[in-house]
Amino acid sequence: MYTMEAVSEGISEASQCIVESMLQERKVVCCGEGSSGLIAQHFATNLLHYFQHERPGLPALCLNADSATATAIASQAGYNDIYANQIRALGQQGDCLLLCYHGSSNSNTLRCVQAAHERDMRVITLCGPQGGDVSALLQPDDIELAFPVDNKARLNEMHLIAVHSICELIDTQLFGTSAL
Incomplete structure (x- = not known):
């Protein structure tokens, strides 16, 4: 049976990366497609509102949550740029990108990572066992959480557990709170 031990160090690094961004008054930009997009949106919501304990909201946004913007970009610039265009407009040096995907890289995810790097953002990916071409784009200070799960x-489920673990670590590091 697979356990989270394989990615526990990466989860810790991801939370630290996000905490460092927030301490510099930066934000987390999240995105993903399909069910991965729902996980990205869930993560952003947990940061903006609160995870398990009431606390001040933390700066996060989910690019796939705005269907009007995504469809406008797709109809004029092409689907491959729906996240990259938003990152170029909204991303700042010191922000973090959290990208959730199942592991089959497509030009949309590739351009998303490239745009984040153009804006000097660190990238955190949650993917399947094969990170695809996105893995090759990651820089040494980026974090890849590749889960050895094909289903x-x-x-x-593993991505959701990782997101919850990252949220708990962020809350503990910033506010000294943790799950009871």
Whole structure:
């Protein structure tokens, strides 16, 4: 049976990366497609509102949550740029990008990572066992959480556990709170 031990160090590094950004008054930009997009949106919501304990909201946004913007970009610039265009407009040096995907890289995810690097953003990916071409784009200070799970339903579950773990670590590091 697969456990989270394989990615526990990466989860810790991801939370630290996000905390460092927030201490510099930066934000987390999240995105993903399909069920991965829902996980990205869930993560952003947990940061903006609160995870398990009431606390001040933390700066986060989810690019796939705005369907009007995504469809406008797709109809004029092409689907491959729906996240890259938003990152170029909204991303700042010191921000973090959290990209959730199942592991099959497409030009949309590739351009998204490239745009984040153009804006001097660190990238955190949650992906399947094969990070695809996105893995080759990652820089040494980026973080890849590659889960050795081929079944998409189980992969989504692992991504959700990772997101919850990252949220708990962020809250503990910033506010000294943790789950009871």
